[in-house]
Amino acid sequence: MRILNNGRALRVVIVGAGIGGLTAAAALHQRGFEVSVYERAAQLGEVGAGLQVGPNAVKVIRALGLEAQFVKLAAEPQMRLSLKWDDGTIRAQEPYGDSMQERFGARYYMAHRADLHGLLRSLVAENTIHTGAECASVENLQQGAVVRLADGREVEADIVIGADGIHSVVRAALFGKGEARFTNQICWRIILPMQELHDAADKLPIRLTGNEYTGWLGPTGHVLFYPLRGGELLNIFAGRVSNEWADETWAVPSDIDEMLEAYAGWHPGMLHILSRAREAFKWGIHDRQPLEHWVAGRIALLGDAAHPMMPTLAQGGAISMEDGYAIARYLDEGRDNPVEALAAYERDRQPRGARMQLQARQQFLNNQLVPPPPPLPVDWIYGYDAVTSELRPLGAQTNVAPT
Ligand SMILES: Cc1cc2nc3c(=O)[nH]c(=O)nc-3n(C[C@H](O)[C@H](O)[C@H](O)COP(=O)(O)OP(=O)(O)OC[C@H]3O[C@@H](n4cnc5c(N)ncnc54)[C@H](O)[C@@H]3O)c2cc1C
Numbered sequence: 001m002r003i004l005n006n007g008r009a010l011r012v013v014i015v016g017a018g019i020g021g022l023t024a025a026a027a028l029h030q031r032g033f034e035v036s037v038y039e040r041a042a043q044l045g046e047v048g049a050g051l052q053v054g055p056n057a058v059k060v061i062r063a064l065g066l067e068a069q070f071v072k073l074a075a076e077p078q079m080r081l082s083l084k085w086d087d088g089t090i091r092a093q094e095p096y097g098d099s100m101q102e103r104f105g106a107r108y109y110m111a112h113r114a115d116l117h118g119l120l121r122s123l124v125a126e127n128t129i130h131t132g133a134e135c136a137s138v139e140n141l142q143q144g145a146v147v148r149l150a151d152g153r154e155v156e157a158d159i160v161i162g163a164d165g166i167h168s169v170v171r172a173a174l175f176g177k178g179e180a181r182f183t184n185q186i187c188w189r190i191i192l193p194m195q196e197l198h199d200a201a202d203k204l205p206i207r208l209t210g211n212e213y214t215g216w217l218g219p220t221g222h223v224l225f226y227p228l229r230g231g232e233l234l235n236i237f238a239g240r241v242s243n244e245w246a247d248e249t250w251a252v253p254s255d256i257d258e259m260l261e262a263y264a265g266w267h268p269g270m271l272h273i274l275s276r277a278r279e280a281f282k283w284g285i286h287d288r289q290p291l292e293h294w295v296a297g298r299i300a301l302l303g304d305a306a307h308p309m310m311p312t313l314a315q316g317g318a319i320s321m322e323d324g325y326a327i328a329r330y331l332d333e334g335r336d337n338p339v340e341a342l343a344a345y346e347r348d349r350q351p352r353g354a355r356m357q358l359q360a361r362q363q364f365l366n367n368q369l370v371p372p373p374p375p376l377p378v379d380w381i382y383g384y385d386a387v388t389s390e391l392r393p394l395g396a397q398t399n400v401a402p403t
Pocket residue numbers: 015016017018019020021038039040041050051052053054133134135136163164165166167168169187189283285302303304305311314315316317318319320
């Protein structure tokens with residue numbers, strides 16, 4: 001247990017048990033902090049979709065001691081293929097596998113979101129996660145901070161972390177509500193059993209071995225295929241440029257025919273795979289402008305609450321895990337001065353989060369150019385190590401943010 005100079009443990013309350021919040025909880029727990037998590041949903045869980053887990057996130061998973069279990073649940077693509085949307089010719093290919101390890105110090109995996117979420121949760125004591133607990137507001141106090149729940153309960157803590165996603169209540173309480181921005185991208189997400197797709201192989205210009213990460217890129221969208229669970233499942237992300245649908249709804253059930261119509265004229269083999277979907281959910285992709293401050297006093301943001309971004313770089317979850325690990329390191333370093341620790345966390349992390357938000361937007365725009373230019377550099381993303389990166393000095397500057 002992390003003991004303060006006054007003899008008691010530092011209490012950290014986390015709002016939101018998503019990938020970012022649970023990473024923070026696990027990393028803080030590892031360092032002996034007293035952590036509790038308040039989650040709005042009645043049951044813990046994740047959406048049924050795949051997640052690309054870049055090398056920067058794998059380094060966090062390793063530091064949490066979960067790598068061996070994670071690798072058993074995930075799939076590792078050996079090759080990324082970029083195909084032309086209409087005739088399926090190869091635009092570019094890039095080795096993944098060992099090459100990722102050599103270049104960035106960790107491999108690139110694909111995982112079912114629920115599997116990663118389950119592993120993170122296994123590191124956090126069950127009785128410290130409170131479900132059905134919706135945060136309505138937060139406030140800094142003279143000595144600490146308070147989380148007010150929608151059911152009227154109040155939870156006091158030394159530190160509060162807002163890990164409550166793109167529509168963060170914590171963010172709204174600190175920095176004002178502001179609407180999220182519809183990005184002109186919608187997407188469908190589907191998971192199919194790989195063994196049901198063998199007969200589709202002769203219709204495709206590529207083999208479906210369970211080892212490839214394939215992207216079909218066209219001016220009106222891009223469609224990604226990648227394996228999950230050692231190649232047992234195929235995950236599909238079908239993104240589409242659209243001016244029509246600016247609904248704030250997070251995910252709505254969608255008609256398969258509507259999805260197929262959106263890709264009329266695309267490669268028949270790709271459409272054949274899409275037509276196998278039994279159900280699909282449609283997402284309206286939203287993001288926000290980079291936020292100048294992520295911290296006010298004893299309350300800090302992480303993950304999508306701080307920097308919601310387009311999924312074009314497949315990094316929102318990865319950087320949320322980086323944030324979760326980093327905030328635990330800073331609080332450990334500044335255990336007797338958590339306000340300075342959080343200010344240093346912001347100085348360290350905000351520029352990286354903002355840069356990623358903007359690059360994700362730019363990559364989305366570049367993907368629509370004909371022909372699309374080469375992808376924007378990702379070395380600075382994958383090569384980063386939130387576990388070993390040098391911490392910013394505490395107390396070098398103070399952040400001036402409203403509370
Ligand atoms: C289509 C799509 C594809 C993506 N693909 C990838 C990918 O391949 N790789 C990748 O790294 N990222 C990807 N992302 C991004 C990734 O999903 C997010 O960045 C990530 O989930 C953010 O995690 P988080 O924990 O910050 O927030 P969330 O996952 O949104 O979790 C927030 C949690 O807080 C809870 N909550 C919300 N409000 C309250 C409240 N008031 N009180 C209490 N609890 C509350 C929620 O119920 C939820 O459990 C993708 C995103 C989209 C939309």
